[in-house]
Amino acid sequence: MKPPAIPHAAKSAILLAFVLLLAACAGTPLRDVTDPDAPRALPATSNVAVSWSDPAGFSDLRRSTNRWESRRGDWVRDLAAYVQQSVARALPPGERAEVTITDIRRAGDYEPWHGPQMNDVRILRDIYWPQITLELRRTGADGRELEGGERVLRDPAYLTSGVRSPRGNEALYYEKRLVDDWVRREFAAR
Numbered sequence: 001m002k003p004p005a006i007p008h009a010a011k012s013a014i015l016l017a018f019v020l021l022l023a024a025c026a027g028t029p030l031r032d033v034t035d036p037d038a039p040r041a042l043p044a045t046s047n048v049a050v051s052w053s054d055p056a057g058f059s060d061l062r063r064s065t066n067r068w069e070s071r072r073g074d075w076v077r078d079l080a081a082y083v084q085q086s087v088a089r090a091l092p093p094g095e096r097a098e099v100t101i102t103d104i105r106r107a108g109d110y111e112p113w114h115g116p117q118m119n120d121v122r123i124l125r126d127i128y129w130p131q132i133t134l135e136l137r138r139t140g141a142d143g144r145e146l147e148g149g150e151r152v153l154r155d156p157a158y159l160t161s162g163v164r165s166p167r168g169n170e171a172l173y174y175e176k177r178l179v180d181d182w183v184r185r186e187f188a189a190r
Helices: 009-026 067-071 075-090 173-186
Strands: 047-052 095-107 129-138 145-154
Touching: 009 067, 047 075, 075 095, 129 173, 145 173
Parallel strands: 047 095
Antiparallel strands: 095 129, 129 145
């Protein structure tokens, strides 16, 4: 049995739709966190400024078994925005905070030995815990420095610590949980 012939007009319409789809995709660049033209800071709010060093040096990219996939997306900016919002909510009135993210290792890693169909899937295991290193400078309403220095946020037991919440499927869930725990400790009532 021979398949039905597709009319010439239908072939032309399909080809045109395909070409337009390719053109639309070509105009949308893939996000790359290591792009030298990408911003390295968020617009400062009235009391919180967040910046980050070059993501190309972050552990997540240097140690990844799939560096191309690790570079994709806006995950550094998204995590920085979460830090900014969390600190802004917890910071006492009149105080300011400057946070510089110096290293990020996200939860999980790529395991290429599972085959090409799993090449872009982050596998969560105890050996791939999240860790964020940052510099904090906190000043009072009078402008004098209250606290400062490096903070290393990590949770080697990230898969078993804490209760899974509905947010568990959210992007950067474990990294955001690190930030939440740090903000609670760092900005607790004095």
